[in-house]
Amino acid sequence: MSIAPYLRTIGRGKDGARPLDREAARTLMALILDGRVSDLELGGFALAMRIKGESADELAGFIDATMAHMLSLPAPSAEQGPAVLLPSYNGARKLPNLTPLLAMLLARAGVPVLVHGVLDDPGRITSAAIFTALGLPPVGDASAVAQRWSDGQPAFMALEALNRPLAGLLAIRRVLGLRNSGHTVAKLLPAVPGALRVVNHTHPEYAVSLTQFLGDSRADAVLMRGTEGEPVADARRQPRLQVHLKGERRPDLDVAPQEGVLIDVPDLPPSIDATSTAALIGLMLEGDRPVPTPILMQVETLLAIRSRMTPDH
Incomplete structure (x- = not known):
């Protein structure tokens, strides 16, 4: 699947780019982490986001997609308290x-x-x-x-x-x-x-x-x-x-x-x-x-x- 529609949104420079909503950001990051984008598209994504900067909704969507690949680590015991x-x-x-x-x-x-x-x-x-x-x-x-x-x-x-x-x-x-x-x-x-x-x-x-x-x-x-x-x-x-x-x-x-x-x-x-x-x-x-x-x-x-x-x- 091409990520060109997403790049057209985020890749118009610092003033022309628009942020993705949370679900679109999740879908985009899922495609990237699943290895379903070309190297050229991956470079375009990296540079576009570097110029634009991430919104809070984009960060939330990116993390939603990222958590699907996380190693599961349990919380410490109640006696140990929060990590x-x-x-x-x-x-x-x-x-x-x-x-x-x-x-x-x-x-x-x-x-x-x-x-x-x-x-x-x-x-x-x-x-x-x-x-x-x-x-x-x-x-x-x-x-x-x-x-x-x-x-x-x-x-x-x-x-x-x-x-x-x-x-x-x-x-x-x-x-x-x-x-x-x-x-x-x-x-x-x-x-x-x-x-x-x-x-x-x-x-x-x-x-x-x-x-x-x-x-x-x-x-x-x-x-x-x-x-x-x-x-x-x-x-x-x-x-x-x-x-x-x-x-x-x-x-x-x-x-x-x-x-x-x-x-x-x-x-x-x-x-x-x-x-x-x-x-x-x-x-x-x-x-x-x-x-x-x-x-x-x-x-x-x-x-x-x-x-x-x-x-x-």
Whole structure:
């Protein structure tokens, strides 16, 4: 089936393009994930959506289609409480990638944590590589995730294991040189039932559509500006943490961003490779190096939100 009718709607540039409704978006993404479009059409879709940007309804439809291909992961036990999901799809280029530190601090506090993302990304240091250096290599199935949680450790799962067709959509970035809607969908995946999602964006305009999506989908989530696209607070400056409980905005639980000139800059090592970052995280966990205050605040905020979450019925 040709997706030309959809491309005519979304492919008329930033000002001329129109958004798809939820059902049309679901159908389009289903065709893509089922491998029923040509490479030329796939490239057209990726570029058109990159220029136009996704609406909240389009994101909802894309996720509807994506969930049909998801590996089924059970919710943690009632005693363990809600899981926290950390989507790790960017990696580090200039700063140490401290997403694994955030995950391990949460796990130390008794939280089941699932980090999902890519295994490798040329020119970037992935969370997968750092977890491996920490002795926690990626897991491949639901039982391994449950075992990590039982052991009090976070679990990292590659998107290839969690949702192979979606991983294929992300992979076309290496051909086109640009990210596409698949990356946004991956960061929104409700991969574990009843989980608290940390949703990060890299550009301010995404905050508008993501806020609407989280409200419409009644999500429990924290929305924030990512650190080089990672779901961890910037070690140098407190970002805004925007809280949603069952989709409702909760400004009373938000964390305000740090404004003005930085007075105190944390001492971060110049080496950001996986081995060096794992060593730094080890020192922080042992108390031999201070954990950056913004990351401690992020942990505290996520714990406070979990205590207010109500189970899905």
